[in-house]
Amino acid sequence: MATRIRKSKLDIPLLGTTIGLTLFGLVAVWATSIPDAMLWFGGDAALHFVLSQTQWLLIGILVAAAVFAIGYRNLTRLVPALAVAVLLLLIAVFVVGKSDYGSYRRLEIFGLSIQPSEIAKPVLILYLACWLSSKRDKLNDIDAALIPFLILVGIYLALILLQPNLSTAIILAAVSVTMLYLAGAATRQVLTVIGGGGVLTVIIAMLIPYQRARILGLFGGNSSAATQSQFVETLTRSAGMFGHGIDALQAQAQLVRGAHMDFVFAFVTYGFGVFTALLLLAAFLFFGYRATRIAQHAQSETGMLAAAGIGVWILLQALVHIGVNVGVLPITGLTLPFVSYGGTSLVACLMGTAILLSISSDTQRKETKTSAAYLYGGEEPAATCIQR
Numbered sequence: 001m002a003t004r005i006r007k008s009k010l011d012i013p014l015l016g017t018t019i020g021l022t023l024f025g026l027v028a029v030w031a032t033s034i035p036d037a038m039l040w041f042g043g044d045a046a047l048h049f050v051l052s053q054t055q056w057l058l059i060g061i062l063v064a065a066a067v068f069a070i071g072y073r074n075l076t077r078l079v080p081a082l083a084v085a086v087l088l089l090l091i092a093v094f095v096v097g098k099s100d101y102g103s104y105r106r107l108e109i110f111g112l113s114i115q116p117s118e119i120a121k122p123v124l125i126l127y128l129a130c131w132l133s134s135k136r137d138k139l140n141d142i143d144a145a146l147i148p149f150l151i152l153v154g155i156y157l158a159l160i161l162l163q164p165n166l167s168t169a170i171i172l173a174a175v176s177v178t179m180l181y182l183a184g185a186a187t188r189q190v191l192t193v194i195g196g197g198g199v200l201t202v203i204i205a206m207l208i209p210y211q212r213a214r215i216l217g218l219f220g221g222n223s224s225a226a227t228q229s230q231f232v233e234t235l236t237r238s239a240g241m242f243g244h245g246i247d248a249l250q251a252q253a254q255l256v257r258g259a260h261m262d263f264v265f266a267f268v269t270y271g272f273g274v275f276t277a278l279l280l281l282a283a284f285l286f287f288g289y290r291a292t293r294i295a296q297h298a299q300s301e302t303g304m305l306a307a308a309g310i311g312v313w314i315l316l317q318a319l320v321h322i323g324v325n326v327g328v329l330p331i332t333g334l335t336l337p338f339v340s341y342g343g344t345s346l347v348a349c350l351m352g353t354a355i356l357l358s359i360s361s362d363t364q365r366k367e368t369k370t371s372a373a374y375l376y377g378g379e380e381p382a383a384t385c386i387q388r
Helices: 011-040 050-071 071-097 116-134 142-161 166-182 187-207 211-219 222-235 246-253 264-272 274-297 303-327 343-375
Strands: 099-100 103-108 112-114
Touching: 011 050, 011 246, 011 274, 011 343, 050 071, 050 343, 071 103, 071 303, 071 343, 099 142, 103 116, 112 343, 116 142, 116 166, 116 274, 116 303, 116 343, 142 166, 166 187, 166 264, 166 303, 187 211, 187 264, 211 222, 222 264, 222 303, 246 264, 264 274, 264 303, 274 303, 274 343, 303 343
Parallel strands: none
Antiparallel strands: 099 103, 103 112
16 A cells, blocks of 8 residues: 655645735725725725625635535546536526626526626536547547537537627637647647637627627727727826826726726726736736646646646636736726636636646645555556546
C-alpha cells in the first residue's frame, strides 16, 4: 500500500488571486452601484447591490466548497445530469423567465434571480471535457465526433442566442472550439468550425437590431450604443495613473445606468486609476497562467481539458469586457469575472475556480502516490475518464 510522502495542498497562488479579485469586486460594486441603488430603490437602499453581491458571494463560497469536496473526478459522474438540468433551465427561461429590455435571460427561484446561461459555462465545460476525452480516438471522424460535437454545443448556443445573448454564446463557442482543438481534433476541422461559426456570428449580429447598433456604434454616430461606447472610452482615457477618487467616480456613474455591471472596468479605472486597472489585468493574466499550468500537469485528459476550458473562459471574458471598456470592442453586456455585479456570474466563476483547485489538488495527490509507489516498488494506475 502506497504511503504518502506529503499532503496534497491547494494551489495557493490561484486561490489568492481569486480571493483578491472577489474582494476587490465587492469594493468596485459598492463604489459604482450607489447612484443606481438610490435611483431604483430610494436613498435608504444605497447599499442594495453590494449587500446582494455579498449574499451571492456566501452562496458561491458554499457551492465552491461543495464542488471541491466532491472533487472533479466524482463530479464527472454527476455532470450529465447537471448538463440536462441546465438545458431545462435554459428552456424554462422562455416559459417562466423574466424579461429585461426585451431579453429573456433570468429566472426567479426562491426569491433569487438566476441566469442559467452563466451556470451553463462551468457545467458545459466540464461535460465537454469528459465527452471529448471519451472520443479521443474518434475526434477526426466527422460522423462519430465532429457532427455530435456541433449538435451538442449548438443546442446550448441556440438557446442562449434566442434570449438573445450573443456575447455569452460567443464566449462558450470560443471555449468549446479551443477544447476541441486541445483534445486532438485535426487543425483543418477546427479551422472549418471557426470559419463557419464566424460567418454565422456576423449574420446573426446583423439580424438582431440592438446587436447591429452596438457594432456600428463602435465606429461613431448618434445611437445610444455609440454614446455609451464613447463615454466609457473617455472615462478610461481621462483616468490618470491614480484616478479621480470615489466621489468623482460616483458623479460619473449617475450619467449611465449599469456602471456596476457592464462598465465596471471603465469606472474602476476612472476612480482608482490606470495603475489599479493594470493590476486587475495582471490578475486575470495570472489566473490564466495558473489554469494553464494546472492543465499541463493534470493527471487525466478530462482534467487537462476542463482546466484549459475554465482558464480560457475566465481570461477571454475578462479581456472582452476590458476591450469594451477601453473602446476597442462593441458593447457586449459581459460582466468582468469576480468583479462586476451579478450573482449567478460570481457563483459560476467560483465554481470554475473550485474545479481548477480540485484538478490541481488531484495532480499533487497523484504525484505523491506515484513517488511513494516508486520508492516501495508499487505501481500507480493511470487515470481514466468516465465513459459517457
